[in-house]
Amino acid sequence: MIHLRKLSKYYGELCAVDQVDLDINSGKVLGLLGPNGAGKSTMLRMLTGYFKPTSGSIRVKEFDMAKNTLEIKKMMGYLPESAPLYYNMLVYDYLDFIARMQGLNKSSANSRIHELVNLCKLHEVIHKSVSELSKGYRQRVGLAHAMMGDPEILVLDEPTSGLDPNQIVEIREIIKEIGKEKTIIFSSHILSEVEATCDRIIIIHHGKIVADGDAEALKGGASQENTINMSLKNAKFNDVEKNIRDIDSVVDVKKDGNINNGVLKIMVSYKKHPGIMEHMYKKIKQQDWILLEFYQETKTLEKIFRELTMEA
Amino acid sequence: MNQTMNIFCKEFKDYFITPIAYIVISIFLLITGWFFFSTFFLYSQATLRGFFALLPFTFAFVIPAVTMKLFSEEFSAGSYEILFTLPVTHTNIIMGKFLAGTAFIIAMLIPTLAYPVAISFIGELDWGTVIGGYAGAIFLGAGYTAIGLFSSSLTRNQIIAFIIGASICFFLTLVGKMLFFLPENILGIAQYLSTGFHFQNISKGIIDGRNIVYFLSLIFIALYATWLVIDEK
Incomplete structure (x- = not known):
């Protein structure tokens, strides 16, 4: 029209x-x-x-x-x-x-x-x-x-x-x-x-x-990478990184802030792949870490908007 | 045509919604009344010549004050965006506003009809010159309104619009009175440019085609210039 x-x-x-x-x-x-x-x-x-x-x-x-x-x-x-x-x-x-x-x-x-x-x-x-x-x-x-x-x-x-x-x-x-x-x-x-x-x-x-x-x-569509956030107790970052990195299609493992009251927060970026959450959960279960939080970050329009319009 | 009428009605009503119209009319009547009657009895002649001789000067600053808001106010308030996106042409907008301004000038002249009526009781008044005078006043008013509309289209600031408009009107009024200072070879042009010259010819009661052509072309040029400015915005 x-x-x-x-x-x-x-x-x-x-x-x-x-x-x-x-x-x-x-x-x-x-x-x-x-x-x-x-x-x-x-x-x-x-x-x-x-x-x-x-x-x-x-x-x-x-x-x-x-x-x-x-x-x-x-x-x-x-x-x-x-x-x-x-x-x-x-x-x-x-x-x-x-x-x-x-x-x-x-x-x-x-x-x-x-x-x-x-x-x-x-x-x-x-x-x-x-x-x-x-x-x-x-x-x-x-x-x-x-x-x-x-x-x-x-x-x-x-x-x-x-x-x-x-x-x-x-x-x-x-x-x-x-x-x-x-x-x-x-x-x-x-x-x-x-x-x-x-x-x-x-x-x-x-x-x-x-x-x-x-x-x-x-x-x-904005980008192909997604993120999973998790909070773990009794875990060291190096161990977590080594374990999670092993999984196929994981791109990066990052610390999200400092350890607070023994809780370690981790951000895992990965390429789209079916069953990745199960995979990750199984890995975590094999260790004696205590899993407090485990969720996939849903992309909000805010984030896309920021990605597209932020100055480089 | 319909759209022009709609804009005309709105603009004309607008004048009387705010107190500005009443203030301007009062000032106009005070000034013309005072200057006219303070010398009227000295001559002991039943004529309106004094009133009409003064009119180009009073109009030169009263009319730009009346027309200054026509575009400037819309630009500064942003309402022009509304007017302009309605299904109207530039010509509709300009003609509507021009006619509203001219109608207001006519409304402002109506109370002055009391002068000839009052004078006709005390002496023999030549009604031919009175009618000629008012016809000339309407032409003069319309010409200055077109100039005022043009200056209003130039700026969003009403004061600046007033100053530009008044300057052009005063120039056209005075250029005929300053012939004494001008070199001989441009005398004819200067006189022809002067609104006062043409206005006086009409107000003598002699309606000559050339004077009317002058005012019509003045109006046309000013309105066309306005159209060019608006079209550029």
Whole structure:
């Protein structure tokens, strides 16, 4: 549905987005992840027609962004970062203005506003001035704004930033609800949120896509090495290392911190291999060590994210 | 067209939501009223000439104050990102804002209609010059609004927008009054550039095509420059 080809954006010398190729299918929730300054917002801004790309092309369905900007804008609803609304308007007037701009007439504007007020739970603030709203409400008004024209594509730039945990859950619920029918693209640097809501995750770093896939694929694919952690009593590191090293496909055995109350903590890295845990357990059993802990470290998205975006 | 109207309505309403509109209108009426009537009775003539002679100067600083927020405020608050990602063209946005500014100037002139009405009771007033004067005032106001809109599109800082706008407007107002200091070969150009010259011609009650063309081209150039600036952003 959306096709980006060799998309780049430079701010003077600084390259914010670097030759990105990306295809987005309809009906999916896509999460854009990346550290601050990775180029997430710039990419979304180009996608919504706010910025002109330095080079490359954006196609949405049969339309080209450079030529048919207006048609593409009609298909899109956009919530910019930190929801910069018109502060001196009342919430109702603001939504009414947006409805008119989306081409709704008076009666359909009214019923649409009514629907969105219900969906985004805006009853309490509908007659307040936008400037008096709390951050959470402002974000929800922004969300209502983005959905006003019943767009096929919803682009949300950090929709949950600065919200408290309850508000985050509420916004996330709304996103999930809409995501059943629409294409949603949203950026975030909260990993758990992306993991919980997205069908597809893209990690951007220095303007380039460094990972692309669903949460499971990313967890498996980032690197082939896995880790087992164990805590042992009555054991010396040298003995443990000698014993465990013998096992096939073990790559490395490391001490994790110092011995504390006679407990030795060990990290074993190994290449994927069936039955390795049984093997290791049998080895340990042959000694007179006391096994206190024995677990495989599951790779979190946090870890993958750090691996991919940490500076070398 | 519809989108232009929507933006026009929003911007025009916006003026009256905040107290700025009322303050600007009050100051405008105070200044024009004071300068006009303080000398009015000395001449003992039933004419609005004094009022219209002063108008290019008062407009040159009042109008940039009215228009300075049109783009600058949106840039600094970030709301421009919202406006720009709605299904509108740049032309819709610029025309909507320009018409709202011009409509506000007209609204500001309406209370001054009390002057000709009051004067017509005490003497023989030539209504032809009054109508010409107001028509000229609207052209002049629209021209300065376009300049103010342009200067507002240059910066996110409203004060800077005001200073740039007022400078251009004052230059165009004064260039016709300083002909005395200019070399002879550019006199014609300087006079033609001057808003005061064209405004005075219209306000004499003689509506000449050339003066109208001048104001229309002034508006067009300023709005086109605005379009170029916005398109670059």
